[in-house]
Amino acid sequence: MPLDLEEQEQVDQLKAFWAKYRNIITSVLTAALVIYAGFSGYQWWRNNQAIEASKLYNTLVTSIGKGDKEQTLRAADDLEKQYSGTTYASMASLVAAKVSADSGNTDKAIDYLRWTADHASNDAYEALGKLRLVTQLIERGTAKDFAEADDLLKDKPVKGFEALWLERRGDWYLAQQKITDAKKSYEAAWKQLDQTKEFPEEGRRLLKVKLDAVGGVTQ
Template sequence: MTFDLEEQEKLDALKDWWKRYGIWLTGALVILAMGAAGAQWWRYHQHEKAAQAAVVYGALQLGLQANQSKAIKDDTATLIDKYPGTPYATRAALISASKSMQTGDTKTAETQLRWVIDHTSEDGIKQLAVLRLAAILLQQKDPAGALKLLDAPYNEAFTARFNDLKGDALVQQNKIAEARASYKIALEKLDAQNTFRKYIEVKLDALGGEPK
């Protein structure tokens, strides 16, 4: 009898606990299940988007090989509009910007490069876009705008190129001593066999000798 009473008390306590907290526990389990299902759906959705973006990017590559400027531009627009979160979109924008520059459409190139800078999460891609945009701004005689871009952090691999363009911008501002210093940093980061050294050395020579 004692055992039965103890069991009954435990059962009554469990029933009482369930009345108080059962609905909350059920709700929590439902939320967890919905969250897991939502996460699984999101992963599937992202995978599908990436696969679709890859197809469009493949078409862009074919357009690039065939030198079809309109196809490249259209495919890039599709990737930016429908798949902006994929790495294909930023790479396509870089390619399209280069093509736009070749055809003299600097306005479109600038817009595409700024989009890359604002949307990519890859440092290398972002810094490459910065370099290309800075070069455009220097062609437009906007050294201040170029320097503002070039003051952003950059990877060691880009040191020579960043400082070379900084030197160009400073020359446009007639800041010769600072330009010379930037060119020298660029030279220091290039090995002796790098053909880009000659290009920078010519610009250094054009600045004349250092003041005594």
């Protein structure tokens, strides 16, 4: 059926609009499809990474149960190399650090904790990595170790870890026989705990022991 004049005019306007803007429209649609495809691909990649990382982490847990230190550390190393962006890699490095420290290999433990501090998948694991790294550095006790620990403690504490940061600073002072400074840091940590009700009771008791050892809370 032939179009009337008004309909024909609308068709002509549509054709003119398309002729003028089709390249732009096509480019925008193509870009949108590319972005969507890229996002979908990234999500698939992330999910796949998490699944594969979880399998490797299960291997690590099984190895710990068997007392297989070599397999435990190998699984942790593989997680660091292949799945560094996952939470499993951060957890594995913390576990591997403890296994290494318990077996007397402080240097290896420090290497794992440095990795966690630098590559942790979230703030909480980064904080744990730094705090445990400070502890290992203090225990090793060279001038270089104390300097590195000092630098770590100068970082702004992750929210919720303020008391532990102050406690580690107290440990840092105490290891160098700076009793007055250690006491001030422990006292500041103790006061901070009053604002952190969910802090583990075991942690409170340990801090109290440290504080009592340097003279207790100043009244």
